[in-house]
Amino acid sequence: MSPVNSVTVSESNGLTFLDVDNALATARISLFGGHILSFVPKSDNKERLWVSPHAYLNGERPIRGGIPVCWPWFSDDHGREKGALPAHGFLRTQVWKLIGSKDSDSGTTITLSPSFSRAEGFENDCSVTMVVTVGKTMEVSLITENTGVAPFSFNCALHTYFHVEHIQQTCLKGIKGQYKDKLDAWALKETPSPYTITGETDRIHLEPIKTAEIEVDGSVYTEVVSHGNDSLVVWNPWQGAASISDMDLFGYKHMLCVETSLTQGKTLTPGASHTLKQTIIPR
Template sequence: MSNIDYSTILTGIEGVRIVSSNEKYAQSGAGLPIVVVENQLGSASLALQGCHLLSFVPAHGNDLLWLSPLASFDPDKAIRGGIPLCLPWFGGHPAGLQSHGFARTSDWTLEKASNQPDGSTLLILSLSSTTETLAMWPHAFRFEMQIEVGTELKLTLNVDNLSDTPAPFTYAFHTYFAVDDYTQCPILGLEDLTYIDTVGEVRRLPQEGTLQLTGHTDRVYLDVPEAQTIVDGARQIHIHGTAKSAIVWNAAEHALNIADIGPAYTRYVCVERGDVFDNALTIAPQSRFSSVMTLSETR
């Protein structure tokens, strides 16, 4: 557990508490602090390490997020499932630094929790530059995540470039959605777009018709519309976001060799919103970039 005392921030806030991952997920070891949110509209859980959403359940609904049954909750190790935050870079790094950036394994600070007039709960977390981060990404920064838990899950990422030089930046909400069978859930909202297929030889291809996964998939869709929908049987999972890319991924049978996925790979599909590859960004000195994503379901 973190040695930060959040009692003052949480005083008088209904439905928000911090527990150990050992308690929440019945695991042993050092464990990680988990923020649990419960209100009449929905519930969520969040690891302070990585500002990592692990669960979101709208009232009378199912969890929209998939958390691997083999996930580990170890300090400095990314958690498999939920919504890892990939920033300030997405994918591999040319200098061999950790894939998907340092934010998803860094300890974020819970700055605020509040009960909103509509019954939802607002959390605000932040991560600021240190000597260690400046050695990896040479820009003073402040990352802020606003999380609203209600009938929908709304994430607002604010990135402040506090340096005097332009900051190249890519990111993704690396969302793992919980589905019954990843081969039986059409993904709407990507029709007729160009995607970069990174399985095997890298190719640029047009999406013909509705996307439905049949095996190992790793694609980056460019210049996507605001909304996508995953059809999972009788329910539809809705993704709305301001980001211009959508990364669709499932490791399929290759997951059998991934220790924290294994045979559970059939129960998730990643549709990640972000700005990557051709949609990569440069944040001007002393300026802010913001990205919003909202998740919901209907039946």
């Protein structure tokens, strides 16, 4: 399918990219993984997403940074031994298809679907669609529909890596309640206030947080609005980035993951659908 005028198709190292350039913003999407790599609103021309300079952009591995699509499980929560199935599911390592695009006064809307949504570990009949709208804001909707005759359960996430100038001058607002701390045997803890990042952080906040703010140097930089989520994940590897092959030693200083997530299990009956949506609002 040929895209609309605001979208240019390019290829590099065997991957196909969709480059969006309209009156309101620019963006880049890799069809490998259905992976959003860039969002730059023209209101301030500042990149909102972070991609590792060492990311694999050749299809050999999932891309480090941007917005990876986690589905139909989050992390290694697939019911088998860790490593038996790919972490975060199998959508982020397959080639997606462009199934629609349109331009309007509010921006450019692109609709994508993965090559398949049934594989080892998830053998249910369903369809998955991702709708991305690039304008003054970026809206990303991940839509799962049960097309079979039996109910199934799944988890998913929009694993967004946000770019920040200085992690030590970054604060999160709007997050409350308890979280599970992966770094402390999944202990339940209360959300800190003020919410700053001072070391390795891997937390699943267990409330369906709808609006979170990323504040840098005392001013709100980006607002993250979530819909259809039951949790919000916050992650920064800190100096542990040195052990991650596709991150550089100091990459943690310029990124913070705030992930719109389903981590507690969502059941879809036949014919039902669910939309997980994240809206990135520049401030």
